[in-house]
Amino acid sequence: MTPSMTPPAVQPTQADISREIAAREAAAHARPEGGPASAHPARNYPPYRSSIHRHPRQPLVAVDALADPEAVELTGPAFGVTDLTDLDADLTRQHPGEPLGERITVSGRILDRTGRPVRGQLVEIWQANAAGRYAHRRDRHPAPLDPNFTGAGRALTDDDGRYAFTTVKPGAYPWRNHGNAWRPAHIHFSLFGSAFTQRLITQMYFPGDPLLPYDPVLASVTDPAARARLVAAYDHELSRPERSLGYRWDIVLDGPSATWTEEGR
Amino acid sequence: MPPTTPPSGALPVTPSQTIGPFFGHALPFPGGERIAPAGHPDTVTVHGHVRDGAGAPVPDALLEFWQADPDGGLTGAPGSLRRDPVTGAVIGRNGVDFTGFGRVPTDADGRYALHTLPATAPAGCPGAAPYLAVCVFARGLLHHLFTRVYFPEHEAAHAADALLSRLPEDRARTLLARPDGPARHYRFDIHLQGAEDGSHEETVFLAFR
Ligand SMILES: [Fe+2]
Numbered sequence: 235m236t237p238s239m240t241p242p243a244v245q246p247t248q249a250d251i252s253r254e255i256a257a258r259e260a261a262a263h264a265r266p267e268g269g270p271a272s273a274h275p276a277r278n279y280p281p282y283r284s285s286i287h288r289h290p291r292q293p294l295v296a297v298d299a300l301a302d303p304e305a306v307e308l309t310g311p312a313f314g315v316t317d318l319t320d321l322d323a324d325l326t327r328q329h330p331g332e333p334l335g336e337r338i339t340v341s342g343r344i345l346d347r348t349g350r351p352v353r354g355q356l357v358e359i360w361q362a363n364a365a366g367r368y369a370h371r372r373d374r375h376p377a378p379l380d381p382n383f384t385g386a387g388r389a390l391t392d393d394d395g396r397y398a399f400t401t402v403k404p405g406a407y408p409w410r411n412h413g414n415a416w417r418p419a420h421i422h423f424s425l426f427g428s429a430f431t432q433r434l435i436t437q438m439y440f441p442g443d444p445l446l447p448y449d450p451v452l453a454s455v456t457d458p459a460a461r462a463r464l465v466a467a468y469d470h471e472l473s474r475p476e477r478s479l480g481y482r483w484d485i486v487l488d489g490p491s492a493t494w495t496e497e498g499r
Numbered sequence: 500m501p502p503t504t505p506p507s508g509a510l511p512v513t514p515s516q517t518i519g520p521f522f523g524h525a526l527p528f529p530g531g532e533r534i535a536p537a538g539h540p541d542t543v544t545v546h547g548h549v550r551d552g553a554g555a556p557v558p559d560a561l562l563e564f565w566q567a568d569p570d571g572g573l574t575g576a577p578g579s580l581r582r583d584p585v586t587g588a589v590i591g592r593n594g595v596d597f598t599g600f601g602r603v604p605t606d607a608d609g610r611y612a613l614h615t616l617p618a619t620a621p622a623g624c625p626g627a628a629p630y631l632a633v634c635v636f637a638r639g640l641l642h643h644l645f646t647r648v649y650f651p652e653h654e655a656a657h658a659a660d661a662l663l664s665r666l667p668e669d670r671a672r673t674l675l676a677r678p679d680g681p682a683r684h685y686r687f688d689i690h691l692q693g694a695e696d697g698s699h700e701e702t703v704f705l706a707f708r
Pocket residue numbers: 362417420422519521
């Protein structure tokens with residue numbers, strides 16, 4: 235198609251996107267078996283416009299862990315004390331001054347799908363500052379940068395699979411998926427399990443955020459129960475007096491692992 | 500011992516979400532593209548483009564690589580993101596250990612380059628076709644994709660490989676690095692989506708069960 239034949243780009247409105255989201259959700263529930271096939275988003279999810287040219291059209295080729303127990307992907311990389319410093323899990327202490335915003339603690343356990351804790355593994359997070367701006371050159375949102383906040387953290391899980399971060403609550407921010415598009419406040423999480431197959435990058439959302447129903451990224455998870463698992467819970471036990479408000483977010487990693495039959499892992 | 504299927508009471512999993520565009524200040528680290536120990540004479544370079552269905556380069560993808568160590572060990576080793584204890588800065592690998600893990604963001608042209616040791620078969624099955632395991636993340640990709648890089652030197656083993664042997668030839672070819680330029684350099688492009696006009700073949704992606 236030559237550029238002159240390209241129809242003028244009409245930016246969809248939130249109402250257009252919300253209609254598409256509702257149609258996708260209805261289709262997921264109308265599956266003959268009842269309910270969505272997977273907790274994960276379909277990679278082809280047009281309400282999130284960037285997915286249109288970036289998803290495979292061909293079905294994925296299944297690799298069965300039982301049939302191919304020597305697959306390299308059933309094991310995964312290791313991390314240790316050389317890979318992080320004590321300050322990495324506290325995003326409020328990485329600069330000379332304190333960042334602006336509501337200080338929060340985010341903690342939870344990481345399990346594999348058999349319920350085993352993921353021990354000694356790397357958890358990475360990144361997020362916008364309290365005003366909704368990333369410390370990233372390509373973020374052009376005209377909200378203030380915070381010289382005391384970078385918004386990146388790392389931790390290793392303990393023997394119970396537990397992680398904990400101290401940070402500030404990120405702000406919502408606009409994006410260009412459609413007219414008046416706003417991402418709800420979220421923290422990006424990157425997780426390693428005991429196998430490369432269990433690798434996960436996802437986003438944690440905050441309870442009660444009024445933007446949740448409008449967001450096509452969250453809505454790409456068409457099963458409401460699975461979607462709810464991306465929303466942290468306010469947990470008063472995790473709040474620290476005169477310091478921070480606590481949120482609990484537990485994570486379950488998908489995918490087979492070579493350690494399923496090993497004892498004591 | 501082979502893995503078993505998970506117990507029937509398997510936990511409901513946490514859904515994936517896109518890596519988004521703004522991971523650059525958090526995930527890439529110095530030396531992420533250099534798995535090979537410093538100056539190792541066997542070092543190979545694997546490089547290429549990541550492209551979308553329209554053939555456009557993907558400048559905001561993150562590729563991760565995982566492979567067996569030169570002896571076929573699959574335990575990995577810490578130290579990919581080794582830190583300076585004084586400043587906290589990531590100073591990268593110690594130049595001696597082989598961690599088996601690499602992480603490379605694509606550049607503004609959608610290109611990446613990885614420097615590592617040749618893929619080796621796991622110690623448990625020394626005759627298997629060696630490969631690099633790859634995990635692809637990108638803005639616009641709601642759930643990561645797994646693929647593999649196989650090498651032309653191991654053609655004889657490819658015929659018996661459980662994955663390659665059941666793919667049609669044009670599909671299997673997308674998993675094969677090809678010699679490119681100087682010795683020990685290979686080209687491996689990743690096409691997230693096939694072209695509608697057939698000008699490029701979609702890379703084979705994998706689902707592990
Ligand atoms: Fe974000």
